Amino acid sequence: MLKAIKFYLLDDEEQQSSLEVESAYAIKKNKEKSLIAFKRVMPVICAQLMQSRSTSTSVFVNKDKELDIVDFNSGKVLYGDKVTANVHKHVDAFLRSPLVLDENGFSRQAYPLDDNADVLVLLGLGLGIHLLKLVKEANFKRIVLYEPNFEYTHCSLYTGVWPEIFKVAAEKGTAIYFQSQRDGSSILEDLSELKQASPFTTVYFYQHYHSVSFDSVIRSLSELTIDNVQQRLFSFPSSQPFDDYLVPWSPIVTRSNWDKSNLSRDTFDKNIAAFAKYYPDVAHEFKDYAPLKWEPQANQRGEVNLFHIETCTPLHGDSPKHESELAYNAFVRQPNRDNLILGYAGGKLIHHSHHKMVRRIQEYLTGMEEEEGELPETVKSMLLFGMGSGYQLEALSKSRDIEKLFVCEPNRDYFFASLYAIDWAAILTKVEEKRHRIYLNIGDDGTNLVRDLLSQFHSIGTHIIANTYLTLGYDNEVLLPAVDKLREDLRLIVAMGENFEHSRFGTAHTQWAVENNIGFYRKDGVPALGKKLGDVAVFVVGNGPSLDKLMPLLKGERENAIVISCGTALQAMYINGIVPDFHAEVESNRASFDWASRIGDKAYLKQINFISCNGVHPDTAELYKNTYLAFKEGESSTVLMRELFPELDLPYLHFSYPTVSNLVVNYVLEMGFKQVYLFGVDLGMVDVKHHHSKSSGYYKKDGKELFNHEEQVDTSLVVPGNLRPYVNTKFEFNMSKSVIEKTLAAFSDADVYNLNDGAKIAGSPPLEQDALIITNSVKDKQAAMNWIQTQAHVSIPADEFQQRFAQRFNHEALIEDITNFKALSEREFSGREDIDKLVFDQRQFLVEAYLRKCSILFFYFNGTSNYINSIFSKLTHFKNDKLVMEKFEAIRECWHNFLDDALTSISMYPNAFDTVSSFTRERQEIALQEFIKRESVAFVSESVSDVLKELEINQNTENTQCHYQIELISSVSGLEERKSNISRMAYIVNSPELLLTLHERPKPAESDILIYSPFESVDDKTLEKAVFIAMLALTSSDKLKIVFPKLEQKDWGSFFESYFSTLSCGMTSFETYNMFALASEPLADKEMTNEGGDRFWLCPRPLEASLCETKLIFGKKAPS
Secondary structure (H helix, E strand, O other), X not given: OOOEHHHHOOOOHHHHHHHXXXXXXXXXXXXXXXXXXXXXXXXXHHHHHHHOOOOOEEEEEOOXXXXXXXXXXXXXXXXXXXXXXXXXXXXXXXHHOOEEEEOOEEEEOOOOOOOOOOEEEEEOOOOOHHXXXXXXXXXXXXEEEEEOOHHHHHHHHHHOOXXXXXXXXXXXXXXXXXXXOOOOOOHHHHHHHHHHHOOOOOEEEEEOXXXXXXXXXXXXXXXXXXXXXXXXXXXXXXXXXXXXXXXXOOOOOOHHHOEHHHOOHHHHHHHHHHHHHHOHXXXXXXXXXXXXXXXXXXXXXXXXXXXXXXXXXXXXXXXXXXXXXXXHHHHHHOOXXXXXXXXXXXXOOOOOXXXXXXXXXXXXXXXXXXXXXXXXXXXXXXXXXXXXXXXXXXXXXXHOEEOEEEEEEOOHXXXXXXXXXXXXXXXXXXXXXXXXXXXXXXXXXXXXXXXXXXXXXXXXXXXXXXXXXXXXXXXXXXXXXXXXXXXXXXXXXHHHOOOHHHHHHHHHHHHHHHHOOOEEEOOOXXXXXXXXXXXXXXXXXXXXXXXXXXXHHHHHHOOOOEEEEXXXXXXXXXXXXXXXXXXXXXXXXXXXXXXXXXXXXXXXHOOOEEEEEOOOOHHXXXXXOOEEEEEEOOOHHHHHHHHHOHHHOOOEEOOOOOXXXXXXXXXXXXXXXXXXXXXXXXXXXXXXXXXXXXXXXXXXXXXXXXXXXXXXXXXXXXXXXXXXXXXXXXXXXXXXXXXXXXXXXXXXXXXXXXXXXXXXXXXXXXXXXXXXXXXXXXXXXXXXXXXXXXXXXXXXXXXXXXXXHHHHOOHHHHHHHHHHHHHOXXXXXXXXXXXXXXXXXXXXXXXXXXXXXXXXXXXXXXXXXXXXXXXXXXXXXXXXXXXXXXXXXXXXXXXXXXXXXXXXXXXXXOOOOXXXXXXXXXXXXXXXXXXXXXXXXXXXOOOOHHHXXXXXXXXXXXXXXXXXXXXXXXXXXXXXXXXXXXXXXXXXXOOHHHHHXXXXXXXXXXXXXXXXXXXXXXXXXXXXXXXXXXXXXXXXXXXXXXXXXXXXXXXXXXXXXXXXXXXXXXXXXXXOOOEEEEEOOOOOHHHOEOOOOOEOEXXXXXXXXXXXXXXXXXXXXXXX
16 A cells, blocks of 8 residues: 555645645644643643654645645655544444453453443554544543654644543543653553552553554563563564564455455466466466465455455555556656766766766756656556555556566565466566566565666666656555665666776776786685684774774774774874784775875885775785785676686675775675674764864864865764764765675674764674773784785786787777777767667667677776666657757767777777876875985976975985976076986976977977966966976976966966967877876876876867866765
8 A cells, every 4th residue: 555645635736735725724723722732631741742843744634635644754644545534443443342451361352342441552643533532432441642753743733633532531531641752662561550559450452553663562462461561661673574564554444355265266377377487486486375474365356455464454455456546547647767867976086088978968968857747658667666466567567568677576475465466477478479578576675676676777788777667566664775775776876887987997907906916815725714713803994083082992902903994094093003904995096096195104005915806906006015806796897807717706795885894894704704893984973073083184183174074075864873872974874884784684693893983883783992802812813814815815817817808808899899889879860769779779789799709898888888878868758859859969979079089098098097086286295205205306496496495395406316497487598597417397388379489499308398387477376386287297207298287267268279279289188187288199008107196197189178177076965
C-alpha cells in the first residue's frame, strides 16, 4: 500500500487550495480550544505544547475534507483514505475482540469488551479520533496512553477532539494517564505502580498504529500473565528486519473475505512453467516455496493479498487491484524519472578535458525544461522497486512497451504471492516477442542491490540511467535507505563515475607500477597470515578532529601496533614526531603528491612504506620507501589487468571507496587482520570549524583554517554520534561511513573499534582511550610487517605484461578507432530519432571495439561516452523541437572538440600521467627551496631583487654552482643585461609589442626564456607572480620559450585575440596550474616535470581560458 501524499490530494491544485482555505479557520479554533482544555486538565503537557514547534510533521486537509498527518521528510501520510471511518472500524474491531492480559496470559479475547473493563493501555495517539470513540463507547476506569512522537500530539490539537475527550472522561470518571513522549518500554513499571495504588486483574491493550517499539511491546507481552506485571523495562531492538515491517496505519479489511483456498493454482502452475522456460532458477526456487513471514490469500474475486503471519496484518486493503490501479494511474500521469546530475564541477579535476566538456554542456542546458507529460507509450528503461502482489507491474506491461525493465522485489514472500496474482507468462512472452529485456532481483534487501543493478546498467551502458523511470510498489521504511542509496548512486554514476582521464591515467599508472616491479596483493600461492599474526593490532589513522586528543595514546602504543596513516593525516603525524609503518592514499590523481610534498622532509617520507590501489600516481609512490598495491574493484585498469592475466586470479578490494580510510580498513581486513582500531576516522565533526586535525595541512601554524571549510563544504547533515548523540557530517563522509559498515559486515569475524568523537559506525563499537589493550608483542608486530612486505605482495612479470599489453592494445588501432568513433556524429541530424540512433550507434561501436580486442578504446572512453549518451538522451525529453536541435548542435561541437583533443593527446603522449594539483603554491615554494639547497643554486637580478628577497630566494652567488638570472625589461636593449656565468635567463616583459619583437629575434642564449605578464607597475602583485613563475620556468625544460603566468581573464584584455596566434605559430602548448607555456617542440616524458614539482600537460586547443588561473569549483550542496 502506498501512502504518498499525492494520492490523497485533489488533482486540481486550485480546488485543493480552496479546500484548505475553507478549513483553515475551523482548524485554528480547534487548536485554541484544545490548548485551553489541556491547560485545565494537563497543564504540564499544555506548557510543552505551547513551546513546541513542529519540524517535519503536520496536518493537512485531504480530498475527503478530513485531516490527516503527513511527514514532510518522506512525503508519506499516516492514515490515507476515509480517515474517520477507518479509525472507527479499527476501534470497532477492538471492541468486538480486544487484546487482554489476565491471569491466563496475553491473548485476543473471543468475545466483546466487558462493560466493566478497568484498565486500557493505548499505544499511539495519532489524531486522537480513536481515543474519543473509546472514551465514549467503553467504560474504562483508567486509560494509560503512550505517544512517543510529540509532533503527533501537536497534530491532534487540530482535530478538536480533546475538549470532548476530557469532558466525557470526567463525566464517566475515567482517568487518563498521558505518557507523553514515552514509547511503552516502561509499561510494566507503570502498570505495577498503578496496580499498587488500585489493584486490577485485567488489562486491555489497543495498538493504534505500528512502530518498532509498539510491536515489540505486544510481542513481549505474549510471554506474560497479569501476575508477572512488575517493575521492569522492556528492551526494544533498534531496528527490524525489512520483511517484518508493517506500515504504521495498516489497511482495514474484512477478514472473512480472505482465505488461502481462493488462490488460483492454475495461475501459479502456468507462471511456474513460464519461468521454467525463461528463468529456470526462479522456477526451481518457488515451485515448492513455503512463505516465511507473509502468506498469500485471495478473495472470492481471485484478488491476492498478503498477510503478515505473526500479526495477521494485511499489506493491501479489501481490493488490491483497485489500490494498484490508483497507484498505476498516478504514476502514468506523473512518472518519476530522476534528473541526471549535471552540476558536478570537477573540483580539483577541473582541468581534465572530460570536466571541461561537462561544464560547457552544463552551460548549454541551464534553464531548459524537460517534457512534463504522461509516461510515454515506449519506455526505454524502468525500475520497479517492490511488487507487492504484482498488479501494478502487470498493468504497466499491458499498457506500455518497456524496452528494459528492472524488477527488484526484496521480499521473496511477495514475489511468491505474485505467482498467484498476475500473468507472468504473458509478461515474459511479450518481452521475448518484442526483444526487450527484463532483469529480476529477488530477495535482496539492498545489501547487494546497487552492485547488481549497476552491473546490469554497465552491461548495456549507464547512459540508459538518464531515461530510467522509477516506481515503488509499496511503502517500507526499512527499505527506504536502500531505495535512496540506489537513486543516489544511479544519478551520480554517469556524472561522477569513471571518465576518460580517470581511466586513461589509471591505466598508465598501473602500467608504471607493473613495469617498476611494484608488489600487488595476492592470495594464491601466498601463506595465510594466521591467527597469531592476525591478532596484531592495526591502527588506522585518519585526519579527523579526534586525532588531536588521541595523539598521546598513538605515541604511547606506536611500537606495539602496525600504524597506517591515511591521506592528509601524515602531516599531523610528522608534526607530532611519529613515523607510521605505512602511509596510504586512494586517489589516482596527483594531489596526493602535493600534500606529501608540503611536509618538506623527503628523508622522513623515505622511512615510510606506502600502500594504495593500482591506479595511484607514480610521482606519489616514488616519495616513499617501498610501495605495495591492491587492485580496486570497478576500475578500468583492474578489469584490464584481470583480462591480461586471467591465470593469476588477482584479488581486488570491494569496499575501497570513497575515502582513503575505506581503502585501509578494507585492505587490512582483506589481508586477515582481526584487531583494528580507528584513530581520527571521525567521519563527522562536533564543531564545523574543527573538521580535521589541527596539526594537518588544513590549518595554518596559528591554528586558523587554511580556507573557509564551512563555506565550501556542506556539513549540515546530522548523524548519530559515537560518543555523543549526534554530530555533523558531509555527504562524502556519510557515504564513507556506510561503506565501512558494509565492509565490517563482510568481515564480521574481525573486531574494529571506534575511538573517535565522530560519527557512529555500525559494527564498530565505541572504545574509550583508557580501555585500549594490546596483547600482541613487538616481535609479533615485526613478523606481521614482514609477512605484508615479503609474502602478501608479489610483483607481476614486467616483460610478460609489456608483451601481452602490446598484443592486446594496439596504439595505431586506437587512433583509428577514435577517428571512426567521431565519424559517427559527423553526419546530418534532423530530429530526435537521429539523436536516439546516434546514442545506439556510439554504444554499439564501443562494444564492438571491445569484442574485437584490438585497441583500448572501450576502457578509455566508456565512461565519458556514457555521459555524452546520457546528455543526448536527455535532450530528447525537452519540449521545443527547434531548441532541441540547436542545443544538440552546440553539444555535438563540445563532443567533437573533446574527441579531437583526446586524439591529439593520446597520439603525442600515449602513456601520460595525471597532472592534478592541490595547494600548488605551497608545494612549489618547498620544492624550489629544496632544489636551491640540493643543487647549490642562486637566482640573481638587478631589477626584481626586492621581489626575490620577499620570496626568501637565495641571491648569494658565492659558493653556488648554478646561477639563474631574472630581469624586468622594457626594451630590446634589455637583452644586454645578461650577466656572465649565467646558466639560463628569464626576461619579464609587460608590453605585448615588445614580447612579439623579442620573440622574433635571437636571444643571447638559446635556452633563455620570455615571461609575459601585463602588470601595471612594479608594485603590482602580478609582478611578484611573474617573478615566481620565472623561477619555475627557468627550472623547466629548455624547450620552453614563452611562459605566461595564469591571471584573471580581465587582466589579459585583447592580448589573446591580437597577439597569441602569431606567438604560438609553430609552437606546442603546455600548461600547469599556474602557468601556460609555449615550447619550441614537444616535451619528452622526462621533461614533463620541473624543479617546482609541477607536472606539465599538453594543451591541444589553446583558448583564452588557458591563460587564466584555475579556480577550483566545488558544489557546496550534496547531491540530492
